[in-house]
Amino acid sequence: MQVQSMFFKQRASEKLGDELLQGNMRKAKGKFVDGRAKAVAEFGVWEEVRSHAAKVRDRALANLDAYLLEFEANATRRGAVVHWAETAEEACAIIVGIARANGVRKAAKSKSMVSEEVNLNEALEAAGVEVIETDLGEYILQLAHEPPSHIVAPAVHKSKEQVAELFVKAHGKPRLTEIPAMTREAREALRGHFLGADMGISGSNFVIAETGTTLTVTNEGNADMVTTLPRIHVVITGIEKVIGTLEDFATLIRLLPRSAIGQTVTNYLTLTTGLKMPDEADGPEQMHIVLVDAGRTKLVGGPMQEMLRCIRCGACMNHCPVYQNVGGHAYGWVYPGPMGSILTPVYVGLENAGDLPNAATFCHECAVACPVKIPLPELMRKLREQQFDRKLRPWPERLAIAAWAFAVKRPALYAFLSGIGARVAKWMGGREGLIHSLPGLDGWTKGRDMPAPAGRTFRELYRQRSLERR
Amino acid sequence: MKVGLFVTCLVDLSRPGIGFAALKLLEGAGCEVVVPETQTCCGQPGYNSGGREIAKALARKVLAEFRDCDYVVAPSGSCSGQMKVATVHDLFQGEPDLPEFEALAAKWYELSQFLVEVLKVDAVPGKFEGTVTYHDSCSGLRELGVKMQPRYLLQMAGAKIAEMEGAERCCGFGGTFSIKLGEISTRMCENKCESIRATGAGAIVGGDLGCLLNIEGRLRRTGDKETKVLHFAQVIAGEG
Amino acid sequence: MGARENILARIRRAQGRPGGEPTAAERAAVREAIARHEVGPQPPFAHAPDRLAQFRKECDRLGTTHAQVASERDVPAEVARYLAANGLEPRLAGWGEFAGLDWAGAGIAFDNRPARGDDRTGLTGCFCAIAETGTVLLLSAPATPKVTALLPETHVCVVRTSRLVDTMEDSFALVRAEVGDPPRAVFFVSGPSRTADIEQTIVIGAHGPYRVHVILL
Numbered sequence: 060m061q062v063q064s065m066f067f068k069q070r071a072s073e074k075l076g077d078e079l080l081q082g083n084m085r086k087a088k089g090k091f092v093d094g095r096a097k098a099v100a101e102f103g104v105w106e107e108v109r110s111h112a113a114k115v116r117d118r119a120l121a122n123l124d125a126y127l128l129e130f131e132a133n134a135t136r137r138g139a140v141v142h143w144a145e146t147a148e149e150a151c152a153i154i155v156g157i158a159r160a161n162g163v164r165k166a167a168k169s170k171s172m173v174s175e176e177v178n179l180n181e182a183l184e185a186a187g188v189e190v191i192e193t194d195l196g197e198y199i200l201q202l203a204h205e206p207p208s209h210i211v212a213p214a215v216h217k218s219k220e221q222v223a224e225l226f227v228k229a230h231g232k233p234r235l236t237e238i239p240a241m242t243r244e245a246r247e248a249l250r251g252h253f254l255g256a257d258m259g260i261s262g263s264n265f266v267i268a269e270t271g272t273t274l275t276v277t278n279e280g281n282a283d284m285v286t287t288l289p290r291i292h293v294v295i296t297g298i299e300k301v302i303g304t305l306e307d308f309a310t311l312i313r314l315l316p317r318s319a320i321g322q323t324v325t326n327y328l329t330l331t332t333g334l335k336m337p338d339e340a341d342g343p344e345q346m347h348i349v350l351v352d353a354g355r356t357k358l359v360g361g362p363m364q365e366m367l368r369c370i371r372c373g374a375c376m377n378h379c380p381v382y383q384n385v386g387g388h389a390y391g392w393v394y395p396g397p398m399g400s401i402l403t404p405v406y407v408g409l410e411n412a413g414d415l416p417n418a419a420t421f422c423h424e425c426a427v428a429c430p431v432k433i434p435l436p437e438l439m440r441k442l443r444e445q446q447f448d449r450k451l452r453p454w455p456e457r458l459a460i461a462a463w464a465f466a467v468k469r470p471a472l473y474a475f476l477s478g479i480g481a482r483v484a485k486w487m488g489g490r491e492g493l494i495h496s497l498p499g500l501d502g503w504t505k506g507r508d509m510p511a512p513a514g515r516t517f518r519e520l521y522r523q524r525s526l527e528r529r
Numbered sequence: 530m531k532v533g534l535f536v537t538c539l540v541d542l543s544r545p546g547i548g549f550a551a552l553k554l555l556e557g558a559g560c561e562v563v564v565p566e567t568q569t570c571c572g573q574p575g576y577n578s579g580g581r582e583i584a585k586a587l588a589r590k591v592l593a594e595f596r597d598c599d600y601v602v603a604p605s606g607s608c609s610g611q612m613k614v615a616t617v618h619d620l621f622q623g624e625p626d627l628p629e630f631e632a633l634a635a636k637w638y639e640l641s642q643f644l645v646e647v648l649k650v651d652a653v654p655g656k657f658e659g660t661v662t663y664h665d666s667c668s669g670l671r672e673l674g675v676k677m678q679p680r681y682l683l684q685m686a687g688a689k690i691a692e693m694e695g696a697e698r699c700c701g702f703g704g705t706f707s708i709k710l711g712e713i714s715t716r717m718c719e720n721k722c723e724s725i726r727a728t729g730a731g732a733i734v735g736g737d738l739g740c741l742l743n744i745e746g747r748l749r750r751t752g753d754k755e756t757k758v759l760h761f762a763q764v765i766a767g768e769g
Numbered sequence: 770m771g772a773r774e775n776i777l778a779r780i781r782r783a784q785g786r787p788g789g790e791p792t793a794a795e796r797a798a799v800r801e802a803i804a805r806h807e808v809g810p811q812p813p814f815a816h817a818p819d820r821l822a823q824f825r826k827e828c829d830r831l832g833t834t835h836a837q838v839a840s841e842r843d844v845p846a847e848v849a850r851y852l853a854a855n856g857l858e859p860r861l862a863g864w865g866e867f868a869g870l871d872w873a874g875a876g877i878a879f880d881n882r883p884a885r886g887d888d889r890t891g892l893t894g895c896f897c898a899i900a901e902t903g904t905v906l907l908l909s910a911p912a913t914p915k916v917t918a919l920l921p922e923t924h925v926c927v928v929r930t931s932r933l934v935d936t937m938e939d940s941f942a943l944v945r946a947e948v949g950d951p952p953r954a955v956f957f958v959s960g961p962s963r964t965a966d967i968e969q970t971i972v973i974g975a976h977g978p979y980r981v982h983v984i985l986l
Binding site: 083086087090091102103104107108111112115118121122123124125126127128129137143144145149193194195196199212213214215217218219222238239241242243246249250253254268269270272278279280281283284286287288298303304305306307308309310312313320323324325326327328329330331332333334335336338339340341342350352356359360361 | 771772773775776777779780781782783784785786790791795796798799800802803806807808809810811812813814827830831882883886902903904909910911914915916919936937938941950951952953954955956957958959960961962963964965966967968969970972974975976977978
Binding site for chain 1: 536538540541542543544545546548549552564566567568569570572574575576577578579580581583586587590619667668671672698699701702703704705706707708709710711712713714715716717718719720742743745746747749750754758
């Protein structure tokens, strides 16, 4: 996916003005948040499990190289081929190479954010491979030629009417009005692709070092088709996804669906390890696992390593008031919301995504919701610190902060300036005490008045009171 | 007991009445209140803009100003979060003056928490007739656990509370966010104002002036000249 | 140097460890940590006094129907009842372990083979079942093909209550004890397939079964 994150402000503005999108977002709002709240409330030991989950993620990240090799050794022992990709391009080249070597014509894919990150579909299509997205949301977006706007519910920004329109065009059948009928039509359209694909491509929510296992977590069952039916199974995932044991997985999977959508468990969880046995009816004959770096090692070992704990549940964006209002596409890359506001600048460069770490009020809803206790606001602040140190913010902003910092450290000067400021601003507010427009602060005054100050500062009045009392 | 009042820069500049309301409440409860004259700001605007050193310099300044107080009280959850949480958990981690900031954090209170948890007040001077709705500001709520304290005090003053939908949702202020990403900020504030209007309350009350100026600015811009926008200190001190 | 070596070296550099690859001691430490198989905190309801009741409760929540029979001999009659009650044709593709039951007597055509894309009902057993989440666990093997649980619109699963465990961790312990390495597919099924990708409206029956019926014995 092309990075558009440098245009966050403009894109957000468009999204705020898009009535259709706003209506669709309003419908979605609350469902995820309420579902999660209910699931957490009935769980009983949420904080304990959360802490343990953070610990098991940290444990693997602290010795990431050794855990990866353990995973590689066990996966290889079971017959998988483990590939390593430093960049998006390398990841695509590896998978295109596998497709070419095996004469692959059609690939069925289950949802993988890493594949979105590296533009895998485009690479395969350029190599003559037909790629079919099989997660219903991803399928809808493939028909619409749009990127996902949410990492768990990719088509959350679409209404059923919009989906019906896409299906009429793609399936050539009469327009449907009911969601169950649309779902059945998609099922029927995709069934043939599952059975006819040469290659199945999936992500892997975690990879388990102990056993060399990759895995999929879905409600639809599409990932199970993808990992079971085609003769070649390709897994593409990030190097940070490694965990130690099956028990670690059991801990994390208690948190993932609850955090994502308030479900206690997803309908399907499949641990895949190795190949079809000679007398088995199903299963792939080849399994390839592509471990992708593409920026992840920039987070390793540094002050933001905690970000690599992320289990891609989407709770941070579901709870983010900024995301709720602008939607995922405004963020301009694969990962939206708070987690995206950290990952995008790190992966594609802070200079290409400068507004993202600033697109937060630090309300801390994301930090509270995160199942693996990533201090998301603190990490966004660290990116702001990098912007500050590297002078990446616009000059008027830097000048304003420098001027403020100069004054605020000098009490006498500050008292003088704030005294004048209070008087001038009171005058500007006129009789109603409201300032309708302020030079340099139109970000505020375009949509809000600025309530005018009372006219004299607290310190002046307090000094006066002290004098009177004497 | 000697209580330092951290007025906050916004109250100083814009709504000194909130500072005097806090003063009245503290003095009324028998505290000896000192207001260091050189105080300016807790440093949060610098901190959240990535200016770590500015934030540290200001935190040290605050520390020096309030060193000899038994307690420090601020009519703001946001500034209190800066001095109680950011200093200890981030800014001075691994630095020699960490213990001093830990001591400052331990004696620093947001006003409603101080009144309820330390002074354990059972009466307030203010009398308020009518219904208010309360906006939970993010820092106070999620960093400090300010939730029931201001409501308890408001009820003590006679106010009825009509809870709004999403009282804990951010109003969109976020300090410099409100200017840098003004359009999103305005939309978030409009959502908050919709929730406020739906309660039919005559006043929206909160504990952080930044949020209150944001909400007031949006209410007035959209034609609401009636709904009062008040800090809880004003209500319970009877200065609203 | 290849990508693998570069990535490993970058990780080590960033985390302040010398050399290009983990040392033998580091590898051994990781294996030791893994071998502990530390079990994390579990929710109180995961260890319900009545394991079967907990399993049933979670099945209900997931939309998995269930029925109890006295013995394996009663399975065909229960399947026949279930299919008739749901207006489904009395034919299924089933795992070989059930081929010897009296299907003809129950009026059901039993195809002893893995299910195909056009089969309407699949009958499977399971390796074990998990009470905490109302889950059945299937292990892939020649005699226990996963497709039978996946492709048909209806999945009927026979669960022996003696194979009911509390938690996923317990199921892993059972796999280690009885099988060793996990087989190719360790398949946890918790209710019929579903999606909420259009307007967050839950629809039962996405790509997998529309119905999951558990027969407890």
